[in-house]
Amino acid sequence: MNAQRKAPAAVAGADRGMDSYLPEHGNGGYQVRHYDLDLDYRLGPGRLSGRARITAAAGPSLSAFSLDLEDSFKVGRVTVSGKAARYTHRGGKLRVRPAKPVPAGADFVVDLRYVGTPVPVRSAHWGEIGWDQLTDGVIVASQPIGAPSWFPCNNTPADKAAYRISVTTATPYTVVANGVLVSQRTNASTTTWVYESTAPMAAYLATVQIGQYELVDLGPAQRAAVPGRLLPVFGHDFGRQPEMMSAFEALFGQYPFEEYTVVVVDDELDVPIEAQGLSVFGTNHVDGYRGAEHLVAHELAHQWFGNSLTVADWRHIWLNEGFATYAEWLWSECSGGVPAAGLAARSRSELARQRQDLRVSDPGARRMFDDRVYQRGALTLQALRVEVGDDAFFALLREWTLVNRHCTVTTEQFTTLAQRHTDRPLAPLFRRWLHETPMPLA
Numbered sequence: 001m002n003a004q005r006k007a008p009a010a011v012a013g014a015d016r017g018m019d020s021y022l023p024e025h026g027n028g029g030y031q032v033r034h035y036d037l038d039l040d041y042r043l044g045p046g047r048l049s050g051r052a053r054i055t056a057a058a059g060p061s062l063s064a065f066s067l068d069l070e071d072s073f074k075v076g077r078v079t080v081s082g083k084a085a086r087y088t089h090r091g092g093k094l095r096v097r098p099a100k101p102v103p104a105g106a107d108f109v110v111d112l113r114y115v116g117t118p119v120p121v122r123s124a125h126w127g128e129i130g131w132d133q134l135t136d137g138v139i140v141a142s143q144p145i146g147a148p149s150w151f152p153c154n155n156t157p158a159d160k161a162a163y164r165i166s167v168t169t170a171t172p173y174t175v176v177a178n179g180v181l182v183s184q185r186t187n188a189s190t191t192t193w194v195y196e197s198t199a200p201m202a203a204y205l206a207t208v209q210i211g212q213y214e215l216v217d218l219g220p221a222q223r224a225a226v227p228g229r230l231l232p233v234f235g236h237d238f239g240r241q242p243e244m245m246s247a248f249e250a251l252f253g254q255y256p257f258e259e260y261t262v263v264v265v266d267d268e269l270d271v272p273i274e275a276q277g278l279s280v281f282g283t284n285h286v287d288g289y290r291g292a293e294h295l296v297a298h299e300l301a302h303q304w305f306g307n308s309l310t311v312a313d314w315r316h317i318w319l320n321e322g323f324a325t326y327a328e329w330l331w332s333e334c335s336g337g338v339p340a341a342g343l344a345a346r347s348r349s350e351l352a353r354q355r356q357d358l359r360v361s362d363p364g365a366r367r368m369f370d371d372r373v374y375q376r377g378a379l380t381l382q383a384l385r386v387e388v389g390d391d392a393f394f395a396l397l398r399e400w401t402l403v404n405r406h407c408t409v410t411t412e413q414f415t416t417l418a419q420r421h422t423d424r425p426l427a428p429l430f431r432r433w434l435h436e437t438p439m440p441l442a
């Protein structure tokens with residue numbers, strides 16, 4: 001309303017993050033190193049009891065700091081590095097005041113218990129996001145703001161940390177979470193599943209999937225959790241995924257995590273969902289005709305583009321979605337289908353018929369997941385490939401994933417690196433495709 005009013009000065013422990021699109025999510029003053037989550041989930045009542053131990057490094061000295069956690073939880077006791085701390089919890093923010101300020105640069109551990117019935121976070125533009133009940137189980141899909149629906153976190157893509165996720169639930173159910181399954185213990189009627197993820201992960205990519213699934217191996221370090229009755233059709237529809245993995249490793253460099261798991265939930269899903277080290281599909285993506293194979297490629301590609309290389313700010317979302325969409329086209333080309341150039345031509349004529357009012361490099365929070373970001377992002381890569389040639393283009397992709405492995409990235413970092421792979425000036429190409437709204441003529 002009042003453009004002249006000065007924004008409040010950034011203070012240590014600010015309960016606003018640095019993200020230009022979603023500043024109300026995420027928090028300033030610290031970086032998380034490790035989340036240790038012990039969750040007990042009762043499927044009937046949908047009740048979650050959790051303990052979170054969060055190890056973080058202070059930036060400046062912190063007399064207070066905040067975490068994101070939905071108000072559907074009641075927070076029990078909070079300690080900071082072993083000492084009871086004062087806190088308030090409302091409006092999705094847990095504000096913590098340690099007994100003594102955390103010294104600048106020091107590590108500290110926040111230990112808290114929380115209990116409640118998790119519900120997805122309502123969002124104005126993207127529907128309900130986060131922990132949600134299936135007909136028989138749980139799905140967690142948090143991009144971009146759903147993570148606080150199930151654990152206290154610094155909910156910004158720029159803060160990546162390691163995780164240990166332990167889930168205890170009724171024994172007939174299978175639990176899949178990020179990372180490697182390090183233990184599975186059954187006591188009476190419940191089983192505790194413990195997963196560890198050493199590669200740093202943004203909170204939105206953390207997930208828990210609970211369902212009556214069969215666990216099967218798909219290939220080296222590739223697993224799947226699938227409702228038993230769908231296994232034969234799944235075996236056919238996802239049968240080329242090991243081949244796809246090899247093709248992507250040749251094009252994008254080594255797969256960035258220890259394992260890759262595909263979960264097929266026993267419900268239909270509008271779209272599949274990527275999480276770190278796993279992807280989640282619905283029964284409608286298993287049709288017996290490989291009708292969703294392009295989505296299998298899209299989600300697998302997110303392991304490089306989105307999960308290993310995570311946007312430093314949501315503004316750069318095309319670095320996730322444009323690349324994953326282009327990977328669909330590359331898989332088509334590699335597997336004997338229509339070459340990327342042909343799919344690009346189709347996409348281009350589709351886009352030419354739509355409104356040209358979207359800037360790929362800055363689509364705005366409301367239109368982050370607009371299909372035009374995906375399509376024009378992929379078309380940018382096709383234009384770049386034509387401009388620099390295949391050898392330079394794929395060398396660039398491999399260098400991009402290697403130098404930024406497990407880090408955060410920006411559009412400028414990509415365009416700068418691209419320029420190092422050719423003598424031809426790329427600024428005009430990037431300006432037309434990424435920074436201007438009209439569809440380029442070439």
Ligand SMILES: [Zn+2]
Pocket residue numbers: 298302320321324
């Ligand atoms: Zn995607």
